[in-house]
Amino acid sequence: MSKILVIEDEAAIRRVLVKILSEESDQYQLEEAENGSSGLDHIKKNDYDLVLCDIKMPKMDGVEVLQEARKIKPEIPFIMISGHGDLDTAVQTMRLGAFDYISKPPDLNRLLTTVRNALDRKELVVENKILKKKVSKSFEMVGESPEIKSIQEMIEKVAPTDARVLITGSNGTGKELVAHWIHQKSARAAGPFIEVNCAAIPSELIESELFGHVKGAFTSAVKDRAGKFETANNGTLFLDEIGDMSLSAQAKVLRALQENKISRVGSDKDIKVDVRVVAATNKDLQKEIEDGKFREDLYHRLAVILIKVPSLNDRRDDIPLLVSHFAGKIAEEQGISPKQFSKKALAKLQDYNWTGNIRELRNVVERLIILGGKEVSEEDVELFASK
Template sequence: MSKILIIEDEAAIRRVLVKILNEENGDYIVEEAEDGLSGIEKLKKDDYDLVLCDIKMPKMDGVEVLEAVKKIKPEIPFVMISGHGDLETAVNTMKMGAYDYISKPPDLNRLLNTVRNALDKKELVQENKRLKKKVSKHFEMIGESESINLVKEMIEKVATTDARVLITGPNGTGKELVAHWLHQKSDRSKKPMIEVNCAAIPSELIESELFGHVKGAFTSAVKDRAGKFEAANGGTIFLDEIGDMSLSAQAKVLRALQENKISRVGSDKDIKVDVRVIAATNKDLQKEIEKGKFREDLYHRLAVILIKVPALNDRREDIPLLIKHFAAKVASEQGTIEKEFTDNAIKLLQEYDWTGNIRELRNVVERLIILGNKEVSEADVKLFASK
């Protein structure tokens, strides 16, 4: 049922609007407010799917109501009710975020079409938000332990912002999964997420990789080339293992964060970029700063939000869920029947020292599925998964 609030100081107009809406659709719940102040009080206390709001009212006019409500509940569509002399104001309210306006006296067809379209749009917006909260199964984060739930809660809080995030944790814990969750749950999810493994690129090439280069900038620069920051424009750039980045590249990244602009290697021309930066490292950057290997000013720019991904040894209660997840995934990838693990096999795997974290567990599960019996037993674990 759609819940509609009518904010209108003329009782006769309210009666007409309520009558039209109730006769058209018995599923509408229609409530009334006789002025702007009482309308805002109702909106603060309850949720509505649509507001029909008069422009000229005592105490607080419709423009002020629209401004106030958009700050607290921006998702509620507003349809403004305008008198003959309010048309210019009504058009201006649409620039402020109103969905549409109707004129007095309300035309039945015009009113009903506007109401239906506004409600349809709200439903579409809500569906888009629901879809945005869903993350591709390829990047699913498995676990219900307290430590992993804290990570998930942090992602939910910061994903829709543009705040820069620094993800820390040992190798193999799933830092890249956190980065993908942050991107896919953000308003930038339809734009690209560009990944850069700073440890895998030679130090002499990292600047060209990140910022691009112009023809002739160095020996092998035979043509102009855009860098990763340009490729990520409007989206997200994920700087993995940023602790391995050279100091000269760090200086350029710092400038990009400070000024939202970059310049290609060999060029003095500035290029504006709109990029959210997410970084990850398995190093203790505070110690790297003390050694003079990492810029402190860059650290503070990157670490607006810190997310620490726990080691697998610190979340052993998640191992049964992870085993089941990887067993299903491996079976699907290899086109085989999913194998079950006995309780004793799972218990033994929970006792292992997982220095390679999630990545190591995944490899061990795959090995056991290939080499173990139809039901993976404790004996299989001892034989094929021993350290």
């Protein structure tokens, strides 16, 4: 049920609005306030899905109500009610964050359409907040080992800056997780986080993927297309497996980092971009430089801050915490009751040679939860976790 507050000092108008909305849907719970000050008190004490607010009112006008409400509950959409002489002010309120305005006397169809649209937007805002929490939780950094604490401390220092970061480590160690945390703890957190797996894109397509292309640039370019640098504008671009990028693409990335501008494939027009680049690799880039496979000047541009993610074998003390974390998530995903791991089972897992790192551990935990007993035992680990 949607909770709607109507703030209107003219009782006749207020009654009309309440009557129209109550007849439109029995899913609308309506409350009234006869002036701006009373309306703001209602907003402070209650949660509303929508506020209809007159502009000209005694004690506190609608503009003031909107401004104060935005400070305390910015997610509530406001529809402003404007008299004939209030249209300029109504437009001003939209600049201040109002969803829309309707004129007096209210047109039935416009009122109902605007209310439905505003409620739909509120629902989207709530869904986005839930989604962001889920995303944040899915990239939770688990561990209390000195190695992980050191990385967490580094992220706290680096994230608020715009410094470029190069993350190194073996496959499956959690380099992507580190990149996500850098983004989420940065001033760019509200902006996009765009990931490019350089190893998964053919060398002849990587430049188009990163910088976009114009129609006709090559055979399959049937329309203009923005690249990842443009898509990540005002956010973070994560270049995973940067060591697999072609030398020609490396040259263009270097230019983008130096000049903060790119040009689409097939175009000589420059496009300004404001992007923080975080890169990751499982390769030894110093050796790649010696072998002529990676540009040294690009390496120095990317590696302003270096973060090395340890292998799971180097942080075995975190394995019980990781097992508990994965077990809870997997049980939730599978819709089954969580399983406990015996102390001997955990000790056995800590002795395991984790060549696949965190990714391998998660797969093994899932296998043990599905195939193991009510409590996962040492015997289960020996039976189902062996290679």
